[in-house]
Amino acid sequence: MTTTTLIRPDTVSRPREVERLVAGMATSDGAGVKLTRxxxxxxxxxxxxxxxxxxxGTDNPDDYIGGFPDHPHRGFETVTYMIAGRMRHRDNAGHEGLLQNGGVQWMTAGRGIVHSELPEQEEGRMEGFQLWLNLPAKDKMNAPWYRDIQSESIPQFTTPEGVTARVIAGESHGVAGAVQRDATAPLYLDLHFEAGSHFEQALPATHNAFVYVYRGEVGVGADTRVPEQRMAILANAKDSDGVVLHAQQATRALLIAGHPLNEPIAQYGPFVMNSKEEIFQAVQDFQAGKFGA
Incomplete structure (x- = not known):
């Protein structure tokens, strides 16, 4: 684990409040993998x-054993963060990797890729998250890219207040994350709170941001409580400079923020482009075998 002891504290004087809470939707994807969108x-x-x-997140192998067989993507990035379990990635651009406890797989689909994510376990718990991050129009047809980031390669630090932050992307308290992106400037933190601790994170007022609690409960701002398995969309205020989170009990939460592209979004399943015409072209290119190598 890459642990940093010398950190530069973030100071927030005008924290964001919660705009609304989102419960998510139970669904399944791939070959019947149960998840919450x-x-x-x-x-x-x-x-x-x-x-x-x-x-x-489940202890029942029937909920995940089918995994995600070969399927295409174009026009965005996938970020898969595994809390528990083992998942094998393979794609037709020649990449392969094993995602396991605490690790991240960051894949840029770009102009097109076909990949699979299949469990390498038949029992035990499998838990994690997959985030889709859009690409700007100028980068949507770039070559596919892939990186495995093992748990020990993710920078982390612990604040004097008792919060351990794993910095998957962006920067927090002067600690640079494992991945940086210029256009979208994503911040992706996995925060582990001790009971009675709090955490301040500076955020540009222009960035969209949300918090997802996956253990315990977190407080945002003055009086909003965000319970387990809820997402809090943080309000955008022109004079805000960050967010303040606090926990009365041991809690784990994701804090995610990024610079909006403000471009048209056209989505058809696993293809995300800027127009319907580009979507039609994506379907034709996939059917013609033009994705990947």
Whole structure:
């Protein structure tokens, strides 16, 4: 684990409040994998540049054993963060990797890729998240890209107040995350709170942001409580400079923020482009075998 002891505290004087809470929608994907779709398609404009967030977690192998067989993507990035379990990635651009406890797989679909994500376990718990991050129009047809980030390669730090932050993307308290992106400037933190602790994170007022609680309960701002398995969309205020989170009990939560692209979004299943014409072309290219290598 890459642990940083010298940190530069973030100070927030005008924290954001909660605009609304979202419960998510129970669904299944792939070959019957049960999950909760927290960030759904109707929220894409509000939470631009993020397109989707799925949370999955179960001790029942019947809920995940089918995995996600070969399927295509074009026009965005997928970020898969595994809390528990083992999942094998393979794609037709020649990439392969094993996602396991605490690790991240960051894949840029770009102009097109076909990949699979299949469990490498027949029992035990499988838990994690998949986030879809949009690409700007100028990058949607870039070559596919893939990176495995093992748990020990994710920078993390612990604040004097008792919060451990894993910095998957962006920067927090002067600690640079494992991945950086210029256009969308994503911040992706996994925060582990001790009981009675609090955490301040600076955020540009222009960024869209949300918190997802997957253990315990977190307070946002002055008086809003966000319970387990709920997403809090943070309000955009022109004079805000960040967010303040606090927990009365041991809690784990994701804090995700990014710079909106403010571009048209056209989605058809696993293809996300800027127009219907580009979607039609994506379907034709996939059917013609033009994705991947």
């Amino acid at each position: 927290v960030l759904t398609q109707p929220l894409q404009r509000r939470l631009d540049p993020f397109l989707m967030l799925d949370a999955f």
